[in-house]
Amino acid sequence: MAEAIRKVNVIGHLHPDTDSICSAISYAYLKNQISEPIYEARRAGAINRETAFVLKHFGFEEPPLITTVTPQIKDIKITPLPGIDAETSLFTAWNLMRDEKAGTLCIVDDRRDLKGLIAVRDIANANMDILDTEVLATSRTRYENILSTLDATMVLGDPEQVITSGKMCVGTTPEMMEDMVEEGDIVLCTNRYETQQFAVDCGAQCLIICCDAHVSPRVVASAERNGCAIIATPYDTYAAARLVTMSIPVRAKMLPSDKILRFSVNTSIDDAQKSMAATQHRVFPVTDENGLYCGVVSSANMIDVRRKHVILVDHNERSQAVDGLEQAEIMEIVDHHRIGSIETDGPVVFRNEPVGCTCTIIYSIFKENDVEIPANIAGLMMSAILSDTLCFRSPTCTPRDVRAGKALAEICGEDIETYADAMFDAGADLTGRTAEEVFNSDFKVFSRGNVRFGVGQGSFMTENSRRAAEKLVGPYLSEGAAANEIPLVFYLFTDVKTQTSDLLYWGDNAEEVIEHAFGVQPEDGIAVLEGVVSRKKQVTPPLMSTLQSFSEEE
Numbered sequence: 001m002a003e004a005i006r007k008v009n010v011i012g013h014l015h016p017d018t019d020s021i022c023s024a025i026s027y028a029y030l031k032n033q034i035s036e037p038i039y040e041a042r043r044a045g046a047i048n049r050e051t052a053f054v055l056k057h058f059g060f061e062e063p064p065l066i067t068t069v070t071p072q073i074k075d076i077k078i079t080p081l082p083g084i085d086a087e088t089s090l091f092t093a094w095n096l097m098r099d100e101k102a103g104t105l106c107i108v109d110d111r112r113d114l115k116g117l118i119a120v121r122d123i124a125n126a127n128m129d130i131l132d133t134e135v136l137a138t139s140r141t142r143y144e145n146i147l148s149t150l151d152a153t154m155v156l157g158d159p160e161q162v163i164t165s166g167k168m169c170v171g172t173t174p175e176m177m178e179d180m181v182e183e184g185d186i187v188l189c190t191n192r193y194e195t196q197q198f199a200v201d202c203g204a205q206c207l208i209i210c211c212d213a214h215v216s217p218r219v220v221a222s223a224e225r226n227g228c229a230i231i232a233t234p235y236d237t238y239a240a241a242r243l244v245t246m247s248i249p250v251r252a253k254m255l256p257s258d259k260i261l262r263f264s265v266n267t268s269i270d271d272a273q274k275s276m277a278a279t280q281h282r283v284f285p286v287t288d289e290n291g292l293y294c295g296v297v298s299s300a301n302m303i304d305v306r307r308k309h310v311i312l313v314d315h316n317e318r319s320q321a322v323d324g325l326e327q328a329e330i331m332e333i334v335d336h337h338r339i340g341s342i343e344t345d346g347p348v349v350f351r352n353e354p355v356g357c358t359c360t361i362i363y364s365i366f367k368e369n370d371v372e373i374p375a376n377i378a379g380l381m382m383s384a385i386l387s388d389t390l391c392f393r394s395p396t397c398t399p400r401d402v403r404a405g406k407a408l409a410e411i412c413g414e415d416i417e418t419y420a421d422a423m424f425d426a427g428a429d430l431t432g433r434t435a436e437e438v439f440n441s442d443f444k445v446f447s448r449g450n451v452r453f454g455v456g457q458g459s460f461m462t463e464n465s466r467r468a469a470e471k472l473v474g475p476y477l478s479e480g481a482a483a484n485e486i487p488l489v490f491y492l493f494t495d496v497k498t499q500t501s502d503l504l505y506w507g508d509n510a511e512e513v514i515e516h517a518f519g520v521q522p523e524d525g526i527a528v529l530e531g532v533v534s535r536k537k538q539v540t541p542p543l544m545s546t547l548q549s550f551s552e553e554e
Helices: 018-034 049-057 090-100 120-128 143-149 193-201 217-226 237-247 269-277 299-303 358-368 375-388 399-412 416-428 435-440 463-484 510-518 535-553
Strands: 007-011 038-042 104-108 114-119 153-156 168-170 186-189 206-209 229-232 283-287 293-298 309-313 329-335 349-352 443-448 451-460 489-495 500-506 526-530
Touching (some): 007 018, 090 120, 143 229, 143 237, 168 237, 186 193, 293 299, 375 416, 435 451, 443 463, 451 535, 463 489, 463 500, 500 510
Parallel strands (some): 007 038, 186 206, 329 349
Antiparallel strands (some): 443 451, 489 500
């Protein structure tokens, strides 16, 4: 039987740009109009200021962050085993284990915060410890636990009272009890008036009358004067003596929370299996996104894993995708870049077209499915097209991009030139930004065979904003290379109006690569590329070709 699809994540590339985010939101909206599963837009990294401006302008929140599509605990069956209160008796816990066919129970508070864990062996060990006659006191057991365990009634006393002192003993005759019963003890006895009265006179804090034996009114009156509680149980003395220790609260024998191996619903299956292999425990508590208990899992649950379903937009390079993609079910890819390194287990819908923006393709899909485009969605797609084509100035821009951009501008009611200036200015604002933030605002890693490098790009409307960005990001290039584990970094600072880019770089032989790829001689660490504004069409292909030829020569 085919795996049921619960939800599909629509995800753009790492270091998302405006097209990546707007494509994810727009395509998720479109798919929800024409398909059954729930489609949700996700972002694979922090959004840049240009994208933040776009989202705010058209009334959207940032899509939730997703860093991996590796199967997680939430993708397997979590057993919804009920949690129990810390004051629950061992006897009640034992019966619940039997009913639930569980060997372990989790102890939680009213909020479902995990407080501890009790296992069958813990209850068995407590039951075998027959010499601990003060266990009711040391465990601060409530009388109500004794009543429940012994199926008893409270003849005299307060069920809420807590036992804090005294030992347990069995009353037989006054002669035998004289040197045995002390003040504050708990005495189990039957129907002998003399035995009951003698226990009260010795200062017992509680009489447990077995076999539902008669209790004389005189004994009750005497017990009331002496502050002695009386409990009546149908069990005989032997059974009551065996069971009463099982009335202690589970908190007295539980494994405390700070020693429990637990998993979040967001823990990866791989990490969980490694942790399970390193312990002898068989059942593990699971907490939800808020850290609250929601059930348990075992190693057996790890066999049936539901893979995440994803749609990739604006990329098809493995190096640009979220982690764990090889363990996910890729359903579709919608992109406008070169065909990269992502592989799938079977055929998928792969729509890759030579246009300037992914949202241009998505606009066509809206039209093909006769789905009306809301004004706010139109605004997102228009913004993506203007961003990727540099307001129709990029050589990657096609007539389709222009037609789509203008049609979407009409739907959302924006003047293209005015809006584009505001959008690019927002993206170029460096106030309060770090070099790392600017570097990652639009950076991609490319790879083919042994060749691996990164190219970033920032677009600016004024020379001053461009030079300020160069001054900030230039010294960071080496750190950016290290963070992405690549030997070469190239970064474009593009002047939108003059259609010229300054290319900054870092790495061994980077200058030689630039000379061969673009036929220019860098000066003072900058190569000026006139007429170059497109990373996809004018920068990445010659860099890839040059680096591959260098690699073959070596």
